[in-house]
Amino acid sequence: MQSRVMLGLTLATLAALPAAAQTAPADVVFNEGAIETSLTGAPGDAAEGAKVMASRAMGNCVACHVVTAMPEASFQGNVGPALDGAAGRWSEAQLRGIVANAKMTFDGTVMPAFYKTEGYIRPGDAYTGKAPTGPLPPILDGTQIENVVAYLMTLKD
Numbered sequence: 001m002q003s004r005v006m007l008g009l010t011l012a013t014l015a016a017l018p019a020a021a022q023t024a025p026a027d028v029v030f031n032e033g034a035i036e037t038s039l040t041g042a043p044g045d046a047a048e049g050a051k052v053m054a055s056r057a058m059g060n061c062v063a064c065h066v067v068t069a070m071p072e073a074s075f076q077g078n079v080g081p082a083l084d085g086a087a088g089r090w091s092e093a094q095l096r097g098i099v100a101n102a103k104m105t106f107d108g109t110v111m112p113a114f115y116k117t118e119g120y121i122r123p124g125d126a127y128t129g130k131a132p133t134g135p136l137p138p139i140l141d142g143t144q145i146e147n148v149v150a151y152l153m154t155l156k157d
């Protein structure tokens with residue numbers, strides 16, 4: 001019994017750790033649109049980032065951007081520029097800033113802010129048609145943002 005309580009506490013502590021290590025959306029510091037340091041304090045995983053970008057349920061970046069290196073992602077859109085060669089045009093810090101909140105780089109862009117919880121208009125509580133009562137969770141968490149940035153850094157030409 002005692003050991004089960006201890007195990008529960010240990011698991012709860014472990015579950016809380018990654019979240020605590022991430023920079024919260026409201027604490028992110030933008031420097032002319034760029035975010036200098038990793039939101040998680042660790043480098044991202046490019047292969048995981050590719051999944052986030054291609055997934056309709058997550059980043060869905062390909063709905064607006066062509067990524068030639070991702071031929072398996074169907075129905076790529078051209079609302080935004082092709083991301084081919086993005087790492088040659090932007091630094092890692094600039095790409096992190098664009099993915100977290102593109103409005104800090106491109107004034108008035110239609111690109112969603114993926115790491116933001118308040119201060120803009122978003123659909124309300126899912127499908128209820130009611131305005132949200134508090135801050136909404138960001139579309140992507142810090143780990144997913146870092147994974148996407150790691151993938152974008154592979155798009156050199």
Ligand code: HEC
Binds near residue numbers: 102
């Ligand atoms: C609703 C459409 C839309 C979605 C979804 C979207 N973007 Fe964009 N993105 C744009 C537009 C439009 C621009 C051009 C900036 C502007 O508005 O002038 C842009 C610009 C960019 C740029 C700079 C382009 C360059 O190479 O010079 C990057 C990098 C980028 N987006 C990455 C992403 C990533 C990564 C995702 C998914 C996590 C994403 N975008 C999702 C519309 C979108």
